[in-house]
Amino acid sequence: MRAWAWLALLVCGLCGGQRARADERDLYLLETPATYTDVADAADGRDPFDLNVRVLFRRLQDRADVRRERPSSTGRTELERVGAYRMVRHELQLGLDIGLFRDLELSVDLPLVLSDDRRLGLVDGALPAGLVQASPLVSPTRSGIDMLLLSVGWAPLNQYRDPHSPTWVFRLSSRIAVGEVRHPCVAGQSDCGVSDGTHALTFETRMSHRFRYAEPYGGAGFTAQFRGRAAGAFAPGGDLPGYRHVNPPLIGEFVAGMALIPWEHRGKWQRLTLDVRLNAQWVAQGRDYSPLFDALGTSMDPTLANPSCEGAPADALDCTGDPGGLRLVPFTGLTDVQAHGRLGGRVALELQAARFVRFGFGGAFFYTTPHQITGTDRCNGDAAPRDASDPRIAGCARGIVDPHYRVVLDTPGQRFSLGGQLRIDLFASMRAQF
Structure with a gap:
């Protein structure tokens, strides 16, 4: 009778399949790392080719207080919401993730913006200077194709080939703006564009190592952004010598x-996986879109609605915008954004339901830490005038006037800032693996 009991237990164990157990001395794992360091491959023994098809739905929500400097009775500048x-x-x-060779993949992503709604509610219904007649302050709903993402990932080390090594991945990604470039709009208008129009190049290094039921990982990345198809908005009038910032900011990231x-x-x-992640970013100063993009870009305030002169000529008629003369510089809604940081966390639950799903x-x-979203310096000290009579000096002790400068936005005591921005990102994904 005891022999039959042992035989029944053995049969049940075999029928139950192989499960990872905490008391196993030699633990045999699925040959795939965490999603963060997973790379499709090809020409790998019995697995000649990998193809992953991915679908991701996400909902992003941002909230932030807009503040403005104002003089106080003590003579110090205060911030007012x-x-x-x-x-x-x-x-x-x-x-799509396409395996090219062993631990080498090409990824292609196409984000489709289903809806993008933005609103700027004013405190007590008042319109601060610079937003006068910038009505309404509800942006139209934007939608369409935003960008194309291309990425190459390579894992020179793979724990599942050499158990004593970590999984180490290098990734080079490019962001190519393909959608219609955004421009300032008021409610009721259409064809306002959904893409920032900027291109970007990102280099990342990622590493992980599994220890039984936990796989810690980390990574670092650097992103360089370029004006791309939005060059006319970042540098209206062309690459004028007085411009200090004509490109979107550089970004450094740690995970x-x-x-x-x-x-x-x-x-x-x-497999059932709980993925917990911390993220920190540093965003350098640069020219960028801000929460006031539509409100400022559609403002009828004369200092924003009318092009400004590149300098201060003795005769206003000398500012004609002709080549060789002083240029007329329109305001496009973009502003100089101060350097700031982003801190966040992410929690995801992943279920490998079968080999292919x-x-x-x-x-x-x-x-996002508090930072100024307007604040161009009036003078660019790094730009040299042609001579002492150069009208672009315009009272600058050093250098020449920055054509981006607008009195109503950039003068100390009138600058706008964000008091801290909160973002909530909810997502659901499905991946088919072939």
Whole structure:
């Protein structure tokens, strides 16, 4: 009778498949790392080719207080809350991962903006100077194709080939603006564009190593952004010598996280993963879109609605905009944005339901530190005048006037800032693996 009992237990164990257990001395794992360091490959023994088809839906929501400097009775500049900014954006992202060779992949992503709604509510219904007649302050709903993302990932080290090594990935990504470039709009208008029009190049390094039921990982990245198809908005009038900032900001990023695997069925290629991640970004000063882009770009305030002269000629008729003379510089809604940081976290639950299907859902929270969103210096000390009579000096002790400068936005005591921006990102994804 005892022999039959042992035989029954053995049969049940074999029928139950292979599961990862905490008391296993030698742990055999699924041969795929955490999603963060996973790379499709090809020409790999019995796996000649990998193809992943991805669909991601996400909802982004931003909230921030808009503040403005004002003089106080003590002579010091104080910040006054003048508005509340809110953005809600829905995206559907389609993606492909194509294995090119062993631990080498090409990724293609196409984000589709289903809706992008922005609102600027003013405190007590008052319109601060510079926003006069910038009505309404509800932007039209934008939608369409935003950008094309191309990425190449390579893993020179793979823990599942050499158990003593970590999984180490290098990734080079490019962001190419393909949609209609955004321009300032008022409610009721259409064809306002959805893309920033900027291109970007990102280099990342990522590393992970699995220890039984936990796979810690980390990474760092650097992004350089370029004006791209929005060059006319970043540098109206051309590349004038007085411009200090004509490109979007540079971005540095650090990531640290851990994938926890509480359950795994090797025989059926099933896995449940809890992915917890921390993220920190540093954004350098640069010319950029801000929450006031539509409000300022559609303002009828004379200092914003009318082009400004590149300098201060003795005769206003000398500012004709002709080549060789002083240029007329329109205001496009973009502003100089102060350097700032972003801190956040992300939690996701991933289910490998079968060998060819993976699901995921989760959310992320980001906080952007307070920073100025207008504040161009009147003079660019790094730009040299032609001679002492150069009208672009215009009273500058050193250098020449920056054509981006607008009195109503950039003068100390009138500059706008964000009091801290909160972003909530909710997402759900599905991936088919072939």
